[in-house]
Amino acid sequence: MTTRPYRNAAWLLMLPAALLMAVVGVVPLVAVFNYSLHDIFSLRDVLWVGAEWYGEIVTSPRFHASLLRSLMFSAVVLAVQVPLGVGIALVLRRTGRWAVLGLMLVALPLVVPWNLIGPMWLGLVNAETGLVGQALGALGIGFDWKFTALHTWILLVAMDTWHWIGLVVILSYAGLSGVAPEAYRAAAIDGASRLAVFRFIEVPRLAPALGIVLLLRFVDSFMIYTEAFAINAGGPDMATHFLAIDLGEEIKAFNYGSAAARSMVYFLIVITVIWAFARLRAAGGRE
Amino acid sequence: MRALRAGLPAAVLMLLALFILLPLAQTFLLSFLATLPHEGVEKGTWGLVNYRNVLATPALVASIGNSAVYVTLNVALCLGAALPAAYALSRYEFLGDRHFLFLLLAFRATPPVVLSLPIFILFSRFGLVNSPVGIALVHCLFNLPIAIWILETFISAVPRALDETAFLDGHSLCSFFLRHLIPAIAPGIGVAAFFCFLFSWVEVVFARILTVTAGKPITMAINALFTFQTDVGLVMAMTVVSLLPGLGMIWFVRNHIARGFALRA
Numbered sequence: 001m002t003t004r005p006y007r008n009a010a011w012l013l014m015l016p017a018a019l020l021m022a023v024v025g026v027v028p029l030v031a032v033f034n035y036s037l038h039d040i041f042s043l044r045d046v047l048w049v050g051a052e053w054y055g056e057i058v059t060s061p062r063f064h065a066s067l068l069r070s071l072m073f074s075a076v077v078l079a080v081q082v083p084l085g086v087g088i089a090l091v092l093r094r095t096g097r098w099a100v101l102g103l104m105l106v107a108l109p110l111v112v113p114w115n116l117i118g119p120m121w122l123g124l125v126n127a128e129t130g131l132v133g134q135a136l137g138a139l140g141i142g143f144d145w146k147f148t149a150l151h152t153w154i155l156l157v158a159m160d161t162w163h164w165i166g167l168v169v170i171l172s173y174a175g176l177s178g179v180a181p182e183a184y185r186a187a188a189i190d191g192a193s194r195l196a197v198f199r200f201i202e203v204p205r206l207a208p209a210l211g212i213v214l215l216l217r218f219v220d221s222f223m224i225y226t227e228a229f230a231i232n233a234g235g236p237d238m239a240t241h242f243l244a245i246d247l248g249e250e251i252k253a254f255n256y257g258s259a260a261a262r263s264m265v266y267f268l269i270v271i272t273v274i275w276a277f278a279r280l281r282a283a284g285g286r287e
Numbered sequence: 288m289r290a291l292r293a294g295l296p297a298a299v300l301m302l303l304a305l306f307i308l309l310p311l312a313q314t315f316l317l318s319f320l321a322t323l324p325h326e327g328v329e330k331g332t333w334g335l336v337n338y339r340n341v342l343a344t345p346a347l348v349a350s351i352g353n354s355a356v357y358v359t360l361n362v363a364l365c366l367g368a369a370l371p372a373a374y375a376l377s378r379y380e381f382l383g384d385r386h387f388l389f390l391l392l393a394f395r396a397t398p399p400v401v402l403s404l405p406i407f408i409l410f411s412r413f414g415l416v417n418s419p420v421g422i423a424l425v426h427c428l429f430n431l432p433i434a435i436w437i438l439e440t441f442i443s444a445v446p447r448a449l450d451e452t453a454f455l456d457g458h459s460l461c462s463f464f465l466r467h468l469i470p471a472i473a474p475g476i477g478v479a480a481f482f483c484f485l486f487s488w489v490e491v492v493f494a495r496i497l498t499v500t501a502g503k504p505i506t507m508a509i510n511a512l513f514t515f516q517t518d519v520g521l522v523m524a525m526t527v528v529s530l531l532p533g534l535g536m537i538w539f540v541r542n543h544i545a546r547g548f549a550l551r552a
Contacts, residue, residue: 003380004377004378004379004380005378005379005380006379006380006381007379007380007381008381008382009381010375010378010379010381010384011375011381011382013371013372013374013375014371014372014375014376014387016367016368016371016372017368017369017371017372017431017435018372018387019368020364020368020424020427020431021390021391021394021427021428021431023424024402024406024424024425024427024428025390025394025397025402025428027405027409028402028405028406028409029397029402029405031405031408031409032401032402032404032405035404035405087299088299088303091295091296091299091300092296094296095296095300098296098300100541100542101300102300102303103541103544103545104537104538104541104544105303105304105307105308106303106307107537107544108307108308108311108534108537109307109310109311110485110489110533111485111488111489111530111532111533111534111536111537112489112526112529112530112533113488113489113491113505113506113509113526113529114489114490114491114506115491115506115509115510116506116509116526116529119513119522120310120311120313120314120526121310123310123313123314123317123519123523124309124310124313129317130313131309131312131313132309162306162307162310170544170545171545173545174545177545215392215396216395216396219396219398223398223400225398225400225492226491226492244398244400247400247401248400251400251403251404256404259404260404263400263401263402263404266398266401267397267401270393270396270397270398271393271396274389274392274393274396275389278389278392
């Protein structure tokens with residue numbers, strides 16, 4: 001790779017983007033931080049409370065429980081979607097011109113507005129009218145997503161996988177496109193097994209794409225709100241009460257100071273993960 | 288063994304198609320079913336009654352326009368700001384370039400709920416609530432990073448000789464962008480536009496809080512249809528309508544969709 005010339009005048013080209021990010025990102029973030037240190041009764045009636053909200057949040061058992069649930073959900077989502085997405089991308093690479101059709105197919109759920117995904121899946125598993133609900137009923141399998149926690153979780157993971165598998169497949173497919181055909185031919189001549197091809201030829205090419213996939217899927221599933229709320233509003237008995245649902249409740253109850261502190265805590269968690277990720281990538285790049 | 292190898296991709300594709308299409312099929316089917324009795328149409332009959340009702344409801348028709356306006360505006364804003372930034376990041380090193388990339392990643396990852404409150408207060412002070420400009424601006428939060436990332440990938444694939452010859456030929460930066468760079472990365476612009484369109488069209492948190500009394504987007508118009516006696520057929524018909532632009536965009540970028548993410552290690 002050729003080195004790029006060092007020129008600070010390039011910032012002139014960055015100006016529009018930097019300005020936009022400042023207005024919609026940096027300024028609101030500073031405002032949230034400011035709110036989080038106050039008790040806000042109305043915009044005119046504000047009381048300084050310092051770090052009181054933070055102390056209250058990070059020591060509350062409710063926060064710990066939600067954090068644990070969100071981490072669990074992200075772990076399950078990643079464990080299901082990453083292998084599945086990579087597998088589909090590997091298969092698509094071998095289907096020639098069918099690959100375009102496959103990519104279009106997995107992209108479909110991405111264009112569905114988020115607030116419609118919940119109702120769509122509830123319609124699907126409805127025992128009387130849903131295609132899947134009726135099929136399960138005919139097979140004698142009771143699927144009670146409303147009151148059985150495990151079933152709510154299965155429904156949520158299935159729905160989230162349906163929604164986001166396209167992103168995993170598209171990014172993995174893009175990563176695999178970087179593998180030169182000669183590499184496959186060389187491997188065939190050497191009599192390398194399929195597993196060896198995957199491990200030593202495909203995985204190195206996939207690694208950067210997978211890094212981004214892991215990161216995006218982690219933060220989006222960790223902060224899932226709209227779809228999870230639509231399915232069971234955090235129920236049954238708090239079993240799907242994730243971090244973002246706590247925050248949504250607090251905003252709806254007009255607890256602005258506390259909601260802002262909660263937002264900052266979430267932001268810090270997410271930023272820590274990204275920072276660790278960036279460090280790992282930088283370390284990997286130097287090797 | 289050989290037959291198994293040949294059959295595997297086909298089987299995987301079929302299963303995948305079943306999994307992806309099933310929820311959509313249910314929606315599509317219901318959109319043609321009268322789930323409530325309407326004038327001259329009995330409950331349970333099949334036909335276009337739901338689609339006729341969509342067209343006959345001014346709030347629904349208006350919401351399609353509202354969504355289209357802010358999404359288009361957002362795509363224009365993102366591409367306009369991302370193109371020079373992606374060019375700078377691709378061609379030069381400068382003070383804080385890595386930090387800027389980190390900042391972009393951080394804001395792409397920031398959940399909208401976290402920033403919804405100050406955005407609302409800030410935007411209401413500048414009269415940007417109920418206006419498509421407000422939503423178009425705030426959606427840049429997650430779309431601008433994506434647009435910069437995709438365009439940077441495509442620009443980095445263009446050899447630097449293209450810039451150098453153009454500048455030797457006396458092109459200014461502006462005319463180089465218009466005459467040479469943009470045509471060279473046209474598919475990249477298509478893919479970036481697709482993802483910006485996509486994430487702006489499906490987003491609901493900001494779109495909800497920034498439309499209090501007017502300018503309701505398509506997503507909120509559908510939300511408003513859920514009442515104590517929901518016309519499920521109408522909801523499904525409107526859902527199908529809301530998918531159409533996205534389907535068009537998928538078709539438009541189908542051959543380039545996976546090319547925007549080749550990563551600079």
